[in-house]
């Protein structure tokens with residue numbers, strides 16, 4: 273089979289590889305029908321995630337058809353269409369029992385990281401019963417690919433950890449696929465005002481179409497001053513960081529109101545300065561974490577009922593064997609006006 277393989281920092285190739293086989297009775301082999309590329313794959317390719325070793329197949333998102341199941345798999349059989357979660361979970365360990373699948377003792381984020389991932393014709397999914405979801409009849413498969421990672425990340429780490437409530441004024445910093453997923457899922461809770469902040473005017477324009485009430489452009493607007501103006505000097509109820517750099521976390525510290533929340537979603541590679549000398553008196557909450565995808569069943573229902581349409585995040589489509597072209601487009605997202613790319617097998 274063919275797979276997109278990481279060959280060390282800056283190097284990747286689309287190569288012939290052994291088709292995966294059942295290794296444990298709980299494994300499921302899935303034939304990929306649609307997959308995508310995540311900003312995290314670009315981080316890996318830069319060499320920012322040293323746990324990924326040369327030879328690893330990348331990718332942790334996708335949908336497909338069950339090809340084979342191990343003897344202990346009860347929920348799936350060959351031929352079943354499935355959604356692959358970016359987080360693998362046994363469903364039985366102490367952390368899985370409290371729905372903290374991100375910290376499963378025999379799983380977590382391992383796909384395209386510690387084991388071969390989904391940017392291939394076939395993938396082995398450990399603990400298939402708990403790490404795959406059946407695809408409802410008639411579901412939009414492009415929308416489902418958004419449920420592997422970015423939509424649960426936005427909902428769990430941005431909206432739920434940030435405690436977004438009806439009427440709130442919220443600010444989302446970073447209008448990439450993850451920030452956009454925060455924007456879409458925050459609307460389940462009817463915030464009064466949603467301010468989207470980015471430096472890319474095209475992404476801000478898209479954010480308006482997706483429900484942002486206001487946008488601020490880093491570089492052109494004085495973000496902190498404008499937020500204070502908008503909120504009568506109070507600041508925002510929830511400041512959500514969806515970039516992963518110190519500057520944007522710092523903006524969150526400056527714009528959060530007394531009693532508010534900072535929800536950090538971005539993956540950080542450098543320390544940030546925590547202004548506890550200003551924040552201690554403000555009765556705020558600061559949260560952060562890795563997505564558990566425990567909200568996937570709920571997101572599947574919202575998709576089914578038409579409450580949310582994540583397929584609108586898809587801007588480009590390629591055949592799976594054109595994946596190197598897809599990487600080129602996704603790596604130049606601002607120039608190409610790209611948000612999510614779909615790869616069709």
Ligand SMILES: NC(=O)c1ccc[n+]([C@@H]2O[C@H](COP(=O)([O-])OP(=O)(O)OC[C@H]3O[C@@H](n4cnc5c(N)ncnc54)[C@H](O)[C@@H]3O)[C@@H](O)[C@H]2O)c1
Pocket residue numbers: 310311312421422425429445446447448449450451469470471472475490514515516517519520536537538539540561562563605
């Ligand atoms: N916590 C988790 O479980 C989890 C899961 C998935 C992704 N992530 C992280 O979420 C973050 C966002 O992911 P993405 O795929 O949307 O990334 P992305 O790179 O596509 O988007 C980031 C956006 O931030 C904007 N930006 C960059 N610098 C900025 C600045 N100084 N001020 C304002 N905007 C700025 C960019 O223009 C871009 O639109 C990443 O750090 C990613 O690793 C976290």
Ligand SMILES: [Zn+2]
Pocket residue numbers: 310311312313332358421422
């Ligand atoms: Zn991802």
Ligand SMILES: [Zn+2]
Pocket residue numbers: 361362363364365366367368375376377378379
């Ligand atoms: Zn577990």
